Amino acid sequence: MSTNCAACNNKIKDLNYMECTKCQLTYDLLCINMTxxxxxxxxxxxxxxWLCPACLCSLPKNDNSSTPVRQAAAHTTLNDTYTKTDLININMSRGRKPLVTKQKILTPTSPTLTQNNLSSEIQELKIFFDTKLETIKKDILDELSNRMSTFKEAMHLIIQQHHDNYTKKLDSLDLAISNFKDEQDDISKRNTNLKSKLSELEGLQQSVGEVEQRARLNNLEIFGVPERKSEDLLLITSQIASAVGVTITAQDVEFATRLPTRAKNSGLPKTVIVKFKTVQLRDSLLSAARKKRGLTTADINIPGDVRSIYVNEHLTPRNKTLLKLTRAKCKELGFQNVWTRNTKIYVRKHVKSPAIRIFNFEQIDKLGK
Structure with missing residues (x-):
């Protein structure tokens, strides 16, 4: 027997669903964020x-520990363990506002669990590599310091005993010099090994960065949109698309949100991140916005002072820094073009010269040589 999910009203096709013990409504696992x-x-x-989010909201919040209603509060712990209500678009506030807003349930407002897991794994890898590198550096520096200290002590002993026997002093000196050369050879080999390990580590970090960048492939960054209370970012995205000649509906977008900023009281609105369901939709809006140029808040009917709006690819922090330094270097060298395509950075010296892709910071220093 099939039943419908109370949140999205879609038919539940398998037996993996939860039924609220209070209101008897059923929910599929996706709508309650349960794996x-x-x-x-x-x-x-x-x-x-198990209680659904709406029934959880209706539970009494006073400390009535002496009444039978106190037992119902135990359901809160169970539901908090397996259901993240802040990821479900159900209004939990009391008063005149409705408990459930069906339109918000159909509109995605948070990233997927897969993206969260991927970000966590990337962070763990970064911590591991940074710790490993610091350990290697410390071991090499400690051993180098110990060997140099030993050599200095040997030289000091030779100087103190120079009156005993000139021949022995020369032999000891020759031996010390020979040992020092061996030490230098050993240090040189260790430096070579360290450079090799650092190169491997940089390659691994670049691979991690590529994985992190691929996770943002469907995203766009929108700068300059003023912040307002109760704003509808999906509607604003649709208006921007319409202003550049592209049709985007709410069904084409997985989520739209503003990024928190580190610079407080800067006076600039927070960046809007929009994730589209397909790369093609993202590319069509990005291409049209670049051709439009001069897009402003007046084009999307936002009142107040006219501000410029910019639409760019959603780059990782490393790639943003790489792009910023590349632009500064190309401006210094007189290069004509710096741009990104599919989150990759390219430069061109002039119109007829071939495009050069920038992979890392070392390439920036080699530009123009």
Whole structure:
């Protein structure tokens, strides 16, 4: 027997769903942000105590520990463990506002769990590589310091004993010099190995950066859109698309959100990040916005002072820094073009010269040579 999800009203095609023990409504796992593994690990008793977000909101919030209603609060702990209500578009506030806004349920407002997991793994890799590099550097520097200290002590001992026997002093000196040359050879080999390891580490970091950048391939950054209370970023995205001649609907967008900024009280609005369901939709809007040029808040009917609006690819922090330094170097050298395509950075000296892709910071220093 098929049933419909109370959140999205779609038919639940399999047996993986939860039923609220209070209102008897059913929800599929996606709408309550519960993974299949968590669902299968729940006992029948735990499933039998589960409450939907709307029923959780209606539970009493005073400390009535002496009344039977206190038992119902236990469901809150269970639901907080397996359901992130802040990721579900259900209004939990009391008063005149409705408990459930169906239109907001259909509009995605948060990144997927897969993207969160990917970001966590990337962060762990960065920490691991940074720690490994610092350990290698410390070991080499400590050993070099110890060997140099030993050599100095040997030289000092030779000087103190120079009156005993001139021949022995020369022999000891020759031996010390020979040992010093061996030490130099050993240090040179260690430096070569360190450079090789650093090169490998940089390659791994670049690979991690490429994975992180691919996760943003469907995203666009929109700068200059003023912040307003109760703003609809999906509507603003659709208006920007319309202003440059592209049709974008709410169904074409997975989510739209503003990024927090480190510079407080800068007076600039926060950047809007929009993730599209396909790369083709993202590319069509990006291409049209670049051709349009001069896009402003007046084009999307935002009142107030007219401000410029910019639409760019969503680059990782490393690639943003790489692009900034590349532009500064190309301006210094008189290069005509610096641009990004599919999150890759390219430069061209003049119209007829071939495009050069910039992979790392070392390439910037080699430009023009």
């Amino acid at each position: 299949t593994n968590i669902f299968h690990n729940l006992t029948e008793a735990e499933k039998g105590e």
